Amino acid sequence: MQTLDLIQEARRQAGICNACRYCEGYCSVFPSMHAGRAFSDGDIVQLANLCHNCRGCYYACQYTAPHEFDLNLPAALAEVRRDSWESFAWPQLLARRFHTHGGAVALVSVLGFALILWAIRGLGGNGDGFYATLSHTAMVAIFVPAFLLPSVSIGIGLRRYWRSVGGQRVRLSHLMTAFGKAVRMKDLAAGHGEGCNFEDEDRFSHARRYAHQAILYGFLLCFASTSAGTAMHYGFDLHAPYGFWSLPKLLGVPGGILLTIGCGWMAVLKRQSDPALGDVRAWGGEKAFVLLLGFAGLSGLLLYGLGQTPLMPALLALHLGAVLAFFLLTPFTKMAHGFYRSAALIRDAQRIDTADRKN
Amino acid sequence: MTERYDIAVIGGGNAALSAAMTAAEAGARVLILETAPKAYRGGNSRHTRNFRCMHRGPLGPLIDDYTEEEYLADLLQVTGGKTDEQLARLAIRTSKDCLSWMQDRGVRFQPPLSGTLSLARTNAFFMGGGKSLVNAYYRTAAKLGVDVLYEAAVTHLELQGDRIARVDYTHRSEGHSLSPKAVVVASGGFQADIDWLTRAWGPAAQNFLIRGTPYNRGAVLADLLDQGVESIGDADQCHAVAIDGRAPKYDGGIVTRLDCVPFSIVVNNNAERFYDEGEDVWPKRYAIWGRLVAAQPDQVGHAIIDAKSINLFMPSVFPPIKAGSLEDLAGKMGLRADKLRATVEKFNAACGDTSAFHPTELDGVATTGLNPPKTNWARPIAEPPFYGYSLRTGVTFTYLGLKVDDRAQCRTAEGPIQNLWAAGETMAGSILGQGYLAGFGMTVGTVFGRIAGAEAAKHADP
Ligand SMILES: Cc1cc2nc3c(=O)[nH]c(=O)nc-3n(C[C@H](O)[C@H](O)[C@H](O)COP(=O)(O)OP(=O)(O)OC[C@H]3O[C@@H](n4cnc5c(N)ncnc54)[C@H](O)[C@@H]3O)c2cc1C
Ligand code: SF4
Ligand code: SF4
Numbered sequence: 001m002q003t004l005d006l007i008q009e010a011r012r013q014a015g016i017c018n019a020c021r022y023c024e025g026y027c028s029v030f031p032s033m034h035a036g037r038a039f040s041d042g043d044i045v046q047l048a049n050l051c052h053n054c055r056g057c058y059y060a061c062q063y064t065a066p067h068e069f070d071l072n073l074p075a076a077l078a079e080v081r082r083d084s085w086e087s088f089a090w091p092q093l094l095a096r097r098f099h100t101h102g103g104a105v106a107l108v109s110v111l112g113f114a115l116i117l118w119a120i121r122g123l124g125g126n127g128d129g130f131y132a133t134l135s136h137t138a139m140v141a142i143f144v145p146a147f148l149l150p151s152v153s154i155g156i157g158l159r160r161y162w163r164s165v166g167g168q169r170v171r172l173s174h175l176m177t178a179f180g181k182a183v184r185m186k187d188l189a190a191g192h193g194e195g196c197n198f199e200d201e202d203r204f205s206h207a208r209r210y211a212h213q214a215i216l217y218g219f220l221l222c223f224a225s226t227s228a229g230t231a232m233h234y235g236f237d238l239h240a241p242y243g244f245w246s247l248p249k250l251l252g253v254p255g256g257i258l259l260t261i262g263c264g265w266m267a268v269l270k271r272q273s274d275p276a277l278g279d280v281r282a283w284g285g286e287k288a289f290v291l292l293l294g295f296a297g298l299s300g301l302l303l304y305g306l307g308q309t310p311l312m313p314a315l316l317a318l319h320l321g322a323v324l325a326f327f328l329l330t331p332f333t334k335m336a337h338g339f340y341r342s343a344a345l346i347r348d349a350q351r352i353d354t355a356d357r358k359n
Numbered sequence: 360m361t362e363r364y365d366i367a368v369i370g371g372g373n374a375a376l377s378a379a380m381t382a383a384e385a386g387a388r389v390l391i392l393e394t395a396p397k398a399y400r401g402g403n404s405r406h407t408r409n410f411r412c413m414h415r416g417p418l419g420p421l422i423d424d425y426t427e428e429e430y431l432a433d434l435l436q437v438t439g440g441k442t443d444e445q446l447a448r449l450a451i452r453t454s455k456d457c458l459s460w461m462q463d464r465g466v467r468f469q470p471p472l473s474g475t476l477s478l479a480r481t482n483a484f485f486m487g488g489g490k491s492l493v494n495a496y497y498r499t500a501a502k503l504g505v506d507v508l509y510e511a512a513v514t515h516l517e518l519q520g521d522r523i524a525r526v527d528y529t530h531r532s533e534g535h536s537l538s539p540k541a542v543v544v545a546s547g548g549f550q551a552d553i554d555w556l557t558r559a560w561g562p563a564a565q566n567f568l569i570r571g572t573p574y575n576r577g578a579v580l581a582d583l584l585d586q587g588v589e590s591i592g593d594a595d596q597c598h599a600v601a602i603d604g605r606a607p608k609y610d611g612g613i614v615t616r617l618d619c620v621p622f623s624i625v626v627n628n629n630a631e632r633f634y635d636e637g638e639d640v641w642p643k644r645y646a647i648w649g650r651l652v653a654a655q656p657d658q659v660g661h662a663i664i665d666a667k668s669i670n671l672f673m674p675s676v677f678p679p680i681k682a683g684s685l686e687d688l689a690g691k692m693g694l695r696a697d698k699l700r701a702t703v704e705k706f707n708a709a710c711g712d713t714s715a716f717h718p719t720e721l722d723g724v725a726t727t728g729l730n731p732p733k734t735n736w737a738r739p740i741a742e743p744p745f746y747g748y749s750l751r752t753g754v755t756f757t758y759l760g761l762k763v764d765d766r767a768q769c770r771t772a773e774g775p776i777q778n779l780w781a782a783g784e785t786m787a788g789s790i791l792g793q794g795y796l797a798g799f800g801m802t803v804g805t806v807f808g809r810i811a812g813a814e815a816a817k818h819a820d821p
Binding site: 015016018019020021022023024025026031034037056057059060061062063064065066067068069191192194202203 | 398399405406408467469470472473474484485486487488489490491494498607610612613614616670673674675676678
């Protein structure tokens with residue numbers, strides 16, 4: 001379906017919800033929806049990015065198929081959401097390749113492995129530990145652009161998003177409200193604090209919330225570990241390899257474990273859930289992305305564990321290749337959701353703030 | 360199969376589930392026979408949003424107090440005194456404990472929905488609405504070992520002397536019977552049987568829309584009344600409201616509600632007004648417009664609004680018909696243009712000073728010298744674009760039901776039936792003779808479902 005059809009379908013369903021309002025307590029989507037009577041395209045995109053696909057409103061809905069109103073708000077919003085990420089992404093050439101194509105994600109991963117292998121062969125190493133296999137300079141030459149390019153791309157995408165939803169100048173209070181929600185994953189607990197309706201129809205459960213938290217905090221710890229390593233390398237002239245009691249390892253090992261467990265758990269939950277309540281077409285792409293992220297975590301752990309064995313060069317290529325693919329794909333895969341959801345929460349904080357001022 | 364169950368509960372809505380859980384908690388082996396398929400389980404209960412609950416001091420989502428006396432006074436007012444005070448007090452007092460009983464069985468509450476703040480003190484709203492309540496109860500019932508048979512339509516209860524000897528039902532178009540020790544009937548009213556409605560109401564009923572489930576056809580009710588089980592209420596008493604004329608024939612639910620009447624003029628197919636649209640605030644007049652519209656030619660009304668009022672009420676699910684002139688609007692709504700213009704002009708000429716207009720209060724902005732008058736919110740219909748909604752009669756439920764006592768037990772002229780209880784809409788007429796108070800249907804179902812379940816379990820295992 002085309003963007004406008006997807007938005008139109010979500011608008012049709014939002015019109016029904018707005019006349020009903022029974023789900024108001026579940027999440028941030030409904031209060032935002034019920035604040036207006038008519039929905040612009042930007043409003044629908046904002047609602048879509050506020051939704052985290054908990055499915056509470058589907059199982060609670062008296063109008064789901066076979067009823068002629070055919071409500072399936074989680075799916076309608078998921079499709080608009082993915083389509084919005086695709087339409088905001090830069091460069092457009094890559095935008096519509098990965099969300100809906102698990103194979104493309106796998107292909108980029110393989111290319112990542114190949115590139116690292118080639119670098120190992122071609123550039124070689126000249127230091128201790130991993131740097132004996134791939135020199136520090138070579139790693140920097142590969143990973144600095146691989147980090148900066150996606151960052152620029154995400155920045156451009158977010159700016160386009162902000163314009164489309166009518167965002168205003170951001171104040172500190174908006175950020176506090178928004179990130180307060182994100183950190184606690186308040187919405188993932190649902191309005192009554194009992195979680196999502198994900199892996200077992202209408203049963204409320206925290207499994208998805210906890211799996212997601214493991215992924216988020218695992219990822220952040222891994223990221224912090226790399227940052228600590230960078231700071232130690234350049235700031236303090238302390239070079240890898242680091243021992244277990246060093247900052248990079250103390251952050252990285254638990255981070256890797258959390259990330260691996262979280263991604264594995266999420267993949268299982270996804271398999272148990274009903275695909276028809278999400279973005280059916282993005283099913284494969286999302287799955288591939290979760291597996292890639294989990295693999296990045298797992299290969300990092302293996303590398304740490306088996307770093308002294310002859311397997312090391314191969315594991316290094318796999319790990320760095322996965323991380324490389326992950327970074328490059330960030331703007332074009334499910335990973336983008338973290339950025340857009342944060343932006344949506346900030347926008348919602350602005351809406352509430354403006355409404356409060358009026359009263 | 361026949362001997363496995365102590366109790367058969369007929370129906371799959373709030374009253375049935377309340378009875379089934381209570382009986383199973385008391386140790387009884389319970390079977391629910393629900394005529395709807397799983398996707399449509401839960402009857403009218405799946406369409407509800409709240410229940411009315413007595414309380415002293417804040418309770419759950421409820422604020423302040425709502426005392427027994429105030430609750431009873433509200434009931435007496437809406438029923439014009441036609442209330443069984445003893446049963447009403449029983450329902451009211453028990454409602455106080457229902458909230459935590461419901462929470463213990465998985466129901467979650469939320470603050471009053473936007474646009475319903477006036478109910479914050481009296482009505483507790485289910486998070487996600489009635490279908491999520493029903494889902495929670497089915498999960499709890501399953502944990503308690505209650506079995507559920509969907510697409511199982513009960514066709515006959517065999518009354519022998521003072522006992523129900525057999526329950527006949529069809530499942531996937533095959534006939535079956537069972538003989539449980541006790542039976543609870545919780546299968547709602549008969550409003551979805553249009554033929555029965557037509558017999559009671561006359562041909563006008565053919566044009567009624569049914570707001571809730573198509574499965575409440577009164578099969579068990581009719582069967583029991585035929586065998587001399589005592590009834591209460593009249594067949595032509597029903598709760599009917601004016602809803603959007605484009606609503607589906609069945610199951611349109613809450614979203615087809617229209618709140619525009621106080622800000623409109625309402626005309627019939629002859630483009631003539633027929634009632635004071637501004638008589639009182641809408642929640643208090645909501646329920647009389649079903650009957651008013653039912654009395655008009657073809658059982659339709661047309662609400663006409665202009666641009667200045669279109670945002671003053673909750674949106675409904677269908678967008679209004681919109682036109683740049685009254686003539687165009689008349690054309691689109693199938694009304695005679697000259698007659699509509701004449702009616703609007705006559706109305707506009709009768710409007711006076713509108714400076715005191717206040718959308719949420721009785722503002723006394725009235726017409727003068729007009730018949731029927733509009734006694735509040737009377738502002739000329741003059742600012743294009745003009746908007747129109749068609750109105751039809753939407754039946755919520757019927758009142759004719761089984762007469763029960765304070766133990767929810769059914770009876771014949773000879774006395775109580777030893778093993779038959781009833782709960783919910785199917786016996787609500789025992790408490791209310793007419794009229795309705797928002798949220799009382801779920802209270803009656805919960806209170807009497809629990810009583811019926813406990814009594815049936817006691818009987819099954821003395
Ligand atoms: C749109 C709408 C909104 C409402 N909102 C509210 C509200 O907010 N608060 C409130 O208190 N009330 C509300 N009501 C009224 C409320 O729905 C009823 O009072 C209440 O649900 C009755 O519960 P019940 O269990 O008796 O009947 P139901 O919930 O209707 O259950 C009857 C069950 O019996 C089954 N059944 C019927 N015939 C047979 C048969 N022959 N064999 C087997 N099974 C059978 C049906 O499939 C159904 O499952 C609303 C009604 C409607 C239509
Ligand atoms: S999802 Fe269904 S029940 Fe929930 S608000 Fe929308 S229409 Fe109402
Ligand atoms: S799926 Fe969950 S988050 Fe999305 S709109 Fe429904 S209740 Fe809200």
